[in-house]
Amino acid sequence: MARKRCCVSSFQSLSYIIFIFSIFSGILFLSWCHFSGQCYYTYQLLSPEKKPISNNNQPIINLLSYPFAWNHLTFSSELPPPRLLKIALFVKKWPQRSHAGGLERHALTLHLALARRGHELHIFTTSPSSLDSSLPKYELANLYFHISKPTPGGYLDQALVWEQFQAQNSTGRPFNVVHTESVGLRYTRSRYISNLAVSWHGIAYETIHSDIIQELLRSPQEPQAKALTERAMKVVDEVKFFPNYAHHVATSHHAGDILKRVYMIPEKRVHIILNGVDQHVFKPDISKAKEFKQRHNIPDSSKSLVIGLASRLVKDKGHPLMFEALKQIISENSTFQENIMVLVAGDGPWAARYRDLGPNIMVLGPLEQAELACFYNAIDIFLNPTLRAQGLDHTSLEAMLSGKPVMATRLASIVGSVIVNKEMGYTFSPTVTLLKKAIYEVCDDGREVLEKKGQVALQRGLKLFTATKMVAAYERLFLCLSDRNDGNHLCQYQPPSN
Structure with missing residues (x-):
């Protein structure tokens, strides 16, 4: 009876068990690597940073088969694009001012730049959450918003946005390319679009590492979470529906590897384009x-160091x-308050706790982009203690472009794409003891x-993490996907000569 209810064969059940076991084994091994530091240099040896591209006698590259980050390639951002595209974007929320997560900031930076390049942008997104707010106004005649009421969960109403999309696509000029930020457009609709690219800013497989960290840091008084077991099944679900997206953009080297190796997406459908931030601001x-x-x-003392959090x-x-790390350092080191200033940009439940630590811990609240750029310049090092093992945090990239070293949690996306060696920053495994050790260093x-x-x-930031680099790479990808039935010449790349 149980087998009938599950509607799967014994072989399929065994396959799922083996698959889930392999996920846990791999993640536990990676977790041990990150906590112990034993695998760090091995990971670095596998990094594409160790495989530079030579411009001498280099054959033409098929971009859809290029295994490394497109940010390494040189695409012209000064010349006008070879053709102007009509682009559809699906994003759950369009950012307002500084109140945006990484996904929304990525959508804002990328698509405003594409519109300024002359492409026609149609943005399918939800209406602002509050009654007294509205979408920002842009002086761009080629930027169009298609607004819909969000679902109770805050997501795009798929039936409604699909209807809006079809109406625009059935005009005399259909969309050349479709872009969705994560599951803005769900796989139930994406399966019908061949010229589509989805950008992943976090996938369930990466999040398992975060769940392991949270469990290790859980106090005995807290109940044990069920996230690990539930997350494994979410990975299985993602492996099933991810192939319904024609092309996948990974925002870190690690995510690209996982999409190919664990999610089993064909390599020609996975493209790595690292996040970028505005180098004119930061x-x-x-x-x-x-x-x-x-x-x-x-x-402003030459004797004091300023550590920044944002x-x-x-x-x-x-x-x-x-x-907890700061609390212990302050209690055991009498000179810390005299020699170290900690600036905290942001808001949330831990703001009041930070204020209680002493006069050298200053909570600034949330900062607008221009003020945040000043903040990075005022610090000596940026510290990112994130426990989220997903994607690339924009804050670390902003700090690097501001000329500051970064200290961050030793997560695969960070050590694989951002802090690839000790010459540019510090990494630590997420325990109080090791974080304190890194701060003392x-x-x-x-x-x-x-x-x-x-x-x-x-x-490194200027080489890989500028908005210009990111936008140029996405534009070339979109041109390539729109050109596949026309000789594929925009999918070919000739490295510039020295």
């Missing part, structure tokens, strides 16, 4: 640093871990060492 500026310190009454002040961003290194690491971080 850049080194000594005058902004001085002005910021004056506005917030921050002592995120939502919630549990999964690592703030309980950060709070920063204090011992001092400002001179941090400035050198910051310069290395800046050069």
